[in-house]
Amino acid sequence: MRVYLDNNATTKLDDEVFKTMTPYLTEYYGNASSLHLFSKETTEAMNKARETVAEILGVSGEEIIFTASGSEADNMALRGIAKAYRNRGKHLISSTIEHHAVKNTLKDLANEGYEITELPVDQNGVVDLKALEEAIREDTILISVMHANNEVGTFQPVEEIARIARAHKIVFHVDAVQTMGKVEIKPKETGIDLLSFSAHKFYGPKGIGGLYWRNGVRFANTLTGGNQERHRRPGTSDVASMVGLAAALKKAVAGMKEEFRREEELRDYFEREILKKIPEIVINAKGVKRLAGTSSVTFKYLEGESILLSLSMKGIAVSSGSACSSDDLQASHVLLAMGIDPKFAHGTIRFSLGKYNTKEEIDYVVNALAEIVERLRNLSPLWNEFKSGQK
Numbered sequence: 001m002r003v004y005l006d007n008n009a010t011t012k013l014d015d016e017v018f019k020t021m022t023p024y025l026t027e028y029y030g031n032a033s034s035l036h037l038f039s040k041e042t043t044e045a046m047n048k049a050r051e052t053v054a055e056i057l058g059v060s061g062e063e064i065i066f067t068a069s070g071s072e073a074d075n076m077a078l079r080g081i082a083k084a085y086r087n088r089g090k091h092l093i094s095s096t097i098e099h100h101a102v103k104n105t106l107k108d109l110a111n112e113g114y115e116i117t118e119l120p121v122d123q124n125g126v127v128d129l130k131a132l133e134e135a136i137r138e139d140t141i142l143i144s145v146m147h148a149n150n151e152v153g154t155f156q157p158v159e160e161i162a163r164i165a166r167a168h169k170i171v172f173h174v175d176a177v178q179t180m181g182k183v184e185i186k187p188k189e190t191g192i193d194l195l196s197f198s199a200h201k202f203y204g205p206k207g208i209g210g211l212y213w214r215n216g217v218r219f220a221n222t223l224t225g226g227n228q229e230r231h232r233r234p235g236t237s238d239v240a241s242m243v244g245l246a247a248a249l250k251k252a253v254a255g256m257k258e259e260f261r262r263e264e265e266l267r268d269y270f271e272r273e274i275l276k277k278i279p280e281i282v283i284n285a286k287g288v289k290r291l292a293g294t295s296s297v298t299f300k301y302l303e304g305e306s307i308l309l310s311l312s313m314k315g316i317a318v319s320s321g322s323a324c325s326s327d328d329l330q331a332s333h334v335l336l337a338m339g340i341d342p343k344f345a346h347g348t349i350r351f352s353l354g355k356y357n358t359k360e361e362i363d364y365v366v367n368a369l370a371e372i373v374e375r376l377r378n379l380s381p382l383w384n385e386f387k388s389g390q391k
């Protein structure tokens with residue numbers, strides 16, 4: 001059996017979505033910016049894709065910028081605001097649990113002379129609103145907090161943050177890469193000024209994302225070139241991917257509530273079963289509103305990597321920490337920010353379910369996991385030390 005439980009890293013392209021894209025990879029190849037007959041279909045498809053996304057978000061098509069990824073959207077938002085508002089100030093506020101696309105962009109901006117405040121989170125990974133109020137200064141130009149965390153799934157109080165940002169007339173950016181297509185998002189109603197998303201997280205193609213940029217928020221370019229995307233994001237339009245993003249979003253949104261409930265039930269079943277079968281584990285962020293398919297589990301006295309590799313040999317794909325931190329040996333910044341003992345943080349695995357997962361797969365994973373954990377713990381000096389201490 002092969003079981004894919006790494007849907008927060010990327011998802012399988014939906015077959016129906018792929019079919020909507022193929023004409024624009026083969027038949028219709030005209031440059032969407034050209035004025036001749038070969039561009040009629042591509043221009044129309046691009047406009048329609050943009051309108052579809054805008055309508056779902058309840059915004060205007062002008063406010064949607066297609067990008068090459070969620071990471072690029074985050075970069076454009078942060079670097080763009082830093083540049084456009086630098087006369088007003090050089091202070092940016094974010095959180096300790098952001099994705100690397102935000103975290104490392106802010107680090108780079110700090111090297112360029114901007115000042116960054118990273119807000120702490122509680123043990124469930126929820127951003128501290130009091131700390132936000134206290135962090136705001138005269139020269140604060142941006143607040144950037146993610147909608148839901150990719151490692152533990154925790155939703156952030158974006159409505160409250162938006163209210164605070166608005167009261168202080170500070171631009172508010174939300175990385176919604178993990179939530180787009182999973183929960184309803186209406187940036188205008190919520191008071192979000194900029195919002196990043198990425199197609200491959202909701203069964204669309206890789207290599208395309210988008211950024212909502214509210215009309216009225218100052219814009220500054222971070223890339224220069226042609227006049228595509230209303231002079232905001234140069235580069236020949238990838239119409240096939242735009243069509244795919246829009247089709248994937250439309251489909252995801254259509255079955256959103258049912259799928260959220262289904263995944264949540266499946267995830268809760270998974271957690272109940274492993275809690276029954278495996279001793280000394282902790283389910284992270286269990287007490288708060290989480291992404292339906294995300295389960296972050298700490299297996300005490302074990303290394304996450306050895307569990308991951310053993311599961312992989314049984315055909316099961318999971319992640320230790322976030323995909324980006326998988327190849328360095330530091331414990332996840334998210335888990336550490338939540339106050340998880342560094343000694344145990346290394347033993348954490350993220351299981352992220354998606355729309356193709358079934359109960360049979362979960363049963364297979366639970367059994368494999370119980371067996372693997374027992375085998376690895378029997379070899380673990382830390383575990384044996386713990387066991388003999390118990391006697």
Ligand SMILES: *Cc1c(COP(=O)(O)O)cnc(C)c1O
Binds near residue numbers: 068101150
């Ligand atoms: C995946 C992810 C990103 C990056 O998106 P890409 O399209 O892979 O660049 C950014 N933020 C969050 C929260 C993510 O989960």
